[in-house]
Amino acid sequence: MDPLDRAQVLLLCDLCQRAAVQSHCELCQINLCKACVGEHLSDSYKRHNIVLYKHRTSTSSYPKCSNHLEKYCELSCEKCDIHVCSSCISSGKHHGHKIKDILRTPRSKKEYLRKDLKEFEQRLYPTYKKIARDLNLEKNKVEKHYKKLLSAVDIQEEDWYRQIKFIVKQQKSDIHEMKRKHLASLNEEEREVENKILQIKLCRFYLINELDSDDALLTSDYIYRNSEFRVLPHKLNILYPNFYPHQINTEQFYQMFGFLSSLSITTEEHGYTMKTLEAASFPPIKPLLDEPELITTIDTGYDCLYSVSCFSDEEIWTCGEDKLIKLYELQGNLLRSIKAKSACDIAVTWKGELVYTDYMKRTVNIVENDQIQEVIRLQGWTPYKIFCTSSGDLLVTMIKDYFEQSKVVRFFQSTEIQTIQFDLDGKPLYSSKHYIKDICENRNLDICVADYEARAVVVVNQIGKLRFKYSGPPSTTKGSFYPRGIATDSQSQILTADCYNNCIHILDQDGQFLRYIDNYVLNDPCGLCVDTIDNLFVAELRGGKVQKIRYLK
Missing domain, CATH: 1.20.120 (Four Helix Bundle (Hemerythrin (Met), subunit A))
Known part of the structure; x- marks a missing residue:
């Protein structure tokens, strides 16, 4: 006998939650009363197959009952918090309990x-x-x-x-x-x-x-x-x-x-206290300056400068063609240098530790007390660009041998916990013929990649679903868009370096173009980073200079 026929098991319509179930949509896996069938069928964007509840045939979606192996568990007892079949109901053990369709429970x-x-x-x-x-x-x-x-x-x-x-x-x-x-x-x-x-x-x-x-x-x-x-x-x-x-x-x-x-x-025992749940706080709104201001210039001495990362609001790490990673004061004084023969990119963790990718050794390394420790070693893939997220993870862009594929991988310490490579249609999110794919995380946890070969900024959400691609403003007098460096600020705005046009594009978090930073000469802008008070640092590929720019009020 169908469980619906028993008086103690009253299944209610999934839509109105008031009337008894009479019908079932097998494609939507939803229970309906007589009055709600028409409302459900009004959704013309989906296919439907309405049958009487007792004639439904979708038992294959239900698990087998552990107590009655020939039965399917089509129901769930809320009081006992277990799945039950019609024989379990007949036993009387769940008399008076609130019973729901198992597919309604999720x-x-x-x-x-x-x-x-x-x-x-x-x-x-x-x-x-x-x-x-x-x-x-x-x-x-x-x-x-x-x-x-x-x-x-x-x-x-x-x-x-x-x-x-x-x-x-x-x-x-x-x-x-x-x-x-x-x-x-x-x-x-x-x-x-x-x-x-x-x-x-x-x-x-x-x-x-x-x-x-x-x-x-x-x-x-x-x-x-x-x-x-x-x-x-x-x-x-x-x-x-x-x-x-x-x-x-x-x-x-x-x-x-x-x-x-x-x-x-x-x-x-009670030395630590738990953070209370509270409404998210938002940073104060900072409008864009009419004319961005050049604050200072730091000469790093590199012939080719790849990237820059803020160690603090007064100190920056730099990485270039030289075999040294260098820490500079904003006054231009060299404070420290780390020997790294094939460093490609650098980042700073929330603990203030320097991490960098080594493309020849295929490793990600961390520097503690001037000692280099290997954190990640790859096989068949080469790491290039790296970013430390607000949660302490490492986001690494990498290329498969012979430039066959490219992807973004999230690591917690040395454990791989997420791979971002394809969209919902199974198509690659990123180009694979060039290694330049700078990466950062936005304040809303979007993952932003400046894909040089694809001539686009590719933005996915925190679970890897594509949000948008930016290939330049709708109309422009500038040449082709080739993004290199990328960074975000406290306003969740995205900044990307347009190396061939010697300018910076500023986008909102949804990919809408806001303006350029191009009111003075930038010499092949490459790496970007933003400090805690939204000053922009631009690493110039040729000449080895870092420009500090204020662009927000």
Whole structure:
């Protein structure tokens, strides 16, 4: 007997949610009452196949019942939160429970998915990201504090050296051991938090894909994990040791030299607080200047300058044909240089670490304390352009061997979590015959690529769906559009360097042309970046100069 015929199982129309179900659209997988059939058929943009509910034949969309193997689970018990078949209903175990069509359940679950996704994006992920940032700052504090301790011991050692050399060595050893234990505790918690962040990001992308998917069965099997991430890790309460020097006393030099207080590491269950959900904040509106202003010029000394990236509002990293990556003050003073034989592009992480692509070794590398560490190594693909997103991911453009294909890959640390290569029709999003494809992320999380060979800026949303392509303004007196560098600002405006026409195009976030920056001579503009207060830095390919430009009021 059909479940609809049982009094305790009243299925309501999916449209009006008031009248009993009489019909079913097999193509739309929706249940209808008699009054709503006409309304459903009025949607002429879709095909429909209306049958009596009891004559529906789409059982292949339902899962098999685990208790009655010959039956399909066409229904879902909301109270028990399980799928049930007609025999399960007949058993009486679900008498009085609210029963729904299983294919209706995903539609209601979508709201829960949206709520979970909102919590992931606005609460869980920012909270764990802040914890990770705090741990990193704490590690820096550890370095400074223990360096101060060692310095205090060294000063005391200068006076006592001949008599207490053994004691000095012993106490230094104690300090290093305390530091090791201290860092080990922080590293352990940091690994736990980073693992949680990875899980959250994977869950987040799963939720995005589920919301975008029409696979009702897959959505109905969604497992809620938010409660797992709401339980924050215990926070370490650390009482730093200190060094207390004594005046020299030759008779009691061992006791009088000084002592270290103990290193105390405890955990605090509610030490971290969860970020509250709140409305998104928007930056103040900054209109474009009538005439952009050239603020300063930095001569980097490169014959060919590829890219520029802001380390801070006062310092910039530069990368070019030279075998050095250089850090400059805006006054033009060289602060640091990193030897990188085949660096192609650079970026700066939210921690302030330098990352770069090495096209000869096919690697992505990070620089920590002037030490180069390999993060990603590719096989069959060569990485070229790179960008660090607001969430800490790395976006990398890459070309397959022999220039057969190109794609954008998102990495979390060294884990590949997203590939963007084709549109919905299976056609390549990006050209493959040239490696120049600069990349950045917009404030609205769009991914923007300046595709030199395609003569277009290609913009996709955060899940990789094409939003638009920009190939230049509708009418122009300038020559062909060849975009190289690309950047975005606090207004979600897109800026791209038009190298052949020696100008910068400014677009809004939907790809509408706003204006050029071309009121003075740019010499083959190439790399672009924008600092935190929306100053534009333009790396000139020929001549090796970086121009700092103000273009917003």
